[in-house]
Amino acid sequence: METPRKGPTGETIDTPRHRALGSDSRVTILRLVRGAAGGITAAEVAARTGQHLSTTRAHLDRLADSGLLVKARASGGQPGRPAWRYRAAAGDAAPAPAPYRALAAALLDHLTGAAGDVREAAAQAGQGWGRHLAAAAPQAGDPVDTVAGVLDGLGFSPQLQPTAAGATTAELHLRTCPFLELVGQNPDAMCGLHLGVVRGILEHDDAPADSVVLEPFGAPGACLLRLPARTPAPGGQP
Known part of the structure; x- marks a missing residue:
């Protein structure tokens, strides 16, 4: 069970991002993804961490749901359905009109x-x-x-x-x-x-x-x- 994190005055910090980072495994995965400039697949993360693929996917999706990662597939040009690729969310992109x-x-x-x-x-x-x-x-x-x-x-x-x-x-x-x-x-x-x-x-x-x-x-x-x-x-x- 994940322990709620405390702020500097003792208040409980309970946001999706903080809850997502309540797991050491997800913190490790987030660092891996941030270091992969071109994005990374769940299979690549599993190979580098030694985790089971289904566990890795669950962690990646939890990070994506919290807004820390984004995921997408290639749009055309490849046979079959490409694997999801994950990348760290960029917080400095200007919004569209x-x-x-x-x-x-x-x-x-x-x-x-x-x-x-x-x-x-x-x-x-x-x-x-x-x-x-x-x-x-x-x-x-x-x-x-x-x-x-x-x-x-x-x-x-x-x-x-x-x-x-x-x-x-x-x-x-x-x-x-x-x-x-x-x-x-x-x-x-x-x-x-x-x-x-x-x-x-x-x-x-x-x-x-x-x-x-x-x-x-x-x-x-x-x-x-x-x-x-x-x-x-x-x-x-x-």
Whole structure:
């Protein structure tokens, strides 16, 4: 049984975070996750701690429920259903503009308990949102730049990564998540929504959208977004 923690004046501190940290095992796990910049799976934590996998999952989910961790799956690009990856929650991310947060929260409420593939349903809803955001954004000329501009306006702090000459795929690292607490409530729905937004932006610019991949924690300290790069026309002109 976990012992309630006491504050400096003797009062009992009884918050979800303090209760989650009432276990030495969870404290150890939290340190492991915080040291894994690209996120970590339950199987990886179990291997490093020697705990049974089911016990490890229970500890990780308790930390996620308390808001100390966030978890997500890769959104597309992999066969089967990817394992959950856990990452420490970042407390310094600026929130998204209020209208977008309200829209995301409403969608999350709508999808909670819905039948079928929640992630795909959220992605389909996000596509319409992405087309609307792209139509209101300054015309960048390059669909990748449009995606980066819209995501920057939402608070994702995207960083375009260098690519080799002739590469057909561009990579954006999303350094922050302005919807982080909503991701914690329903990772599949929120990551699916973000994937759909990117697809919608590309569709607005008549760019291919089906091959977009959003990989939560796919890069050190960031989520990884892969999308088609603009293909230069013959003669080197875009």
